[in-house]
C-alpha cells in the first residue's frame with residue numbers, strides 16, 4: 194500500500210515516543226518535524242534522522258498528508274486550523290481543544306474541506322483494551338451496570354521538565370488524564386448521557402521539583418481534584434476521580450461491574466497490562482490478551498489507523514467526533530461542579546469499530 198506522508202508539529206517531551214513508535218508502522222512516512230522553537234525541532238530531527246523545518250515549511254510540503262499536532266493544549270486548535278487551511282488531515286494530541294466551543298469550528302472546518310480530524314488517546318487500540326472490548330461484547334461480565342475509574346497522583350511538577358501548562362487553562366487532571374479513561378470507557382460501554390461532579394483546587398501556587406526548573410513557583414488556574422459520576426446511555430454508572438492532589442492510593446485504574454461478574458481493565462494510559470475477571474462465587478482470574486499491540490508503546494497507532502483509513506476509504510477510529518464527546522464529558526465535570534447540577538451530554542458518537550483480532554505486527558485493517 195502507498196505510504197502516507199506525515200509531518201510532526203511540536204517537538205517537546207512526547208514527540209520522541211511518537212517518532213519511535215512510527216517505526217513500527219510501515220505505512221507512516223515521517224517527512225519533517227517543526228516547532229515554534231527551532232532548536233527543539235533541530236534536536237528531535239537529528240535524534241531520529243528526520244529533516245527539521247519551520248511550521249510554514251512543513252505545512253507547504255505537498256508530500257505531507259497528515260499533520261500530527263504535538264503542541265501544548267492551548268495551541269491545539271490554532272495549529273489544527275492552520276493544517277486544515279493547508280489542506281492536511283490533522284491528528285492532535287489530547288485534549289482536542291480546551292473546550293467544546295473551540296473544538297466545534299475545528300471539526301466544521303475539516304468537514305467543509307473533506308479532511309479528517311483524529312485525536313489522542315489511541316491507547317484504547319492497544320491489545321489489552323481491545324481484548325476487554327471483546328470480552329464485554331461477548332458478555333463476559335453480563336450486562337455492564339457500574340464501574341470505577343481512578344487517576345490520582347501528587348502532580349506532574351515532580352517529573353515533567355516544563356510542567357507549567359498542566360496548571361493553566363487547558364490543563365488540570367481532568368483535561369490531561371481523563372481523555373485516557375473516558376475514551377476507553379466509551380470504547381467499552383458506548384457514549385455518556387450525563388455527568389454530575391465536584392471539582393476542587395487545593396492550592397493556588399505549586400512548586401516545581403523536577404529539573405531544570407526545580408524551585409520555581411507556578412500558578413494554578415484549574416481544579417486539581419475532581420470527583421465525578423458518569424451515566425452511560427447504555428445504563429452503567431461509573432465513579433471517576435481525577436487528581437493531582439493524592440500522594441498515594443491503591444485503587445485500580447478501571448473496574449467494571451456487570452450482572453454476571455466484574456472486570457479489571459488495565460491502565461488506559463498504556464497499551465497492555467493484566468486483565469482480570471471476577472465473579473460473586475469465585476476469586477479474580479487473569480485473562481490472556483489475544484489482540485495485537487499489547488507489548489510496547491504504540492503511541493501513534495491512531496495516526497497509522499487514519500493512514501490506512503485514508504487509503505481504504507473507511508472511518509478512522511481515534512476520531513475527532515469521539516474526542517469531541519470526551520471533551521464534552523470533561524467540560525461537563527467543571528460545569529456540573531460550578532452550577533450544582535447534572536449536565537446532559539449532547540454528542541453521541543458511535544463506538545469505534547473493534548480492531549481485527551489477527552493483525553500482524555505493523556499492520557491494520
Ligand SMILES: NC(=O)c1ccc[n+]([C@@H]2O[C@H](COP(=O)([O-])OP(=O)(O)OC[C@H]3O[C@@H](n4cnc5c(N)ncnc54)[C@H](O)[C@@H]3O)[C@@H](O)[C@H]2O)c1
Nearest residue numbers: 203204205206207228229230233263264265266268286287
Ligand atoms: N509528556 C507526556 O508524557 C505526554 C503524554 C501524553 C500526551 N501528552 C500531550 O502532548 C502534548 C505535548 O506535551 P509535551 O509534554 O510534549 O509538551 P512540551 O511542552 O514538552 O512540548 C510542546 C512543544 O510544542 C511547541 N509548541 C507550542 N506551541 C506551538 C505552536 N503554536 N506551534 C509550534 N510548536 C509549538 C513547544 O515549543 C514545545 O516544544 C500535550 O497536549 C500533552 O497533553 C504529553
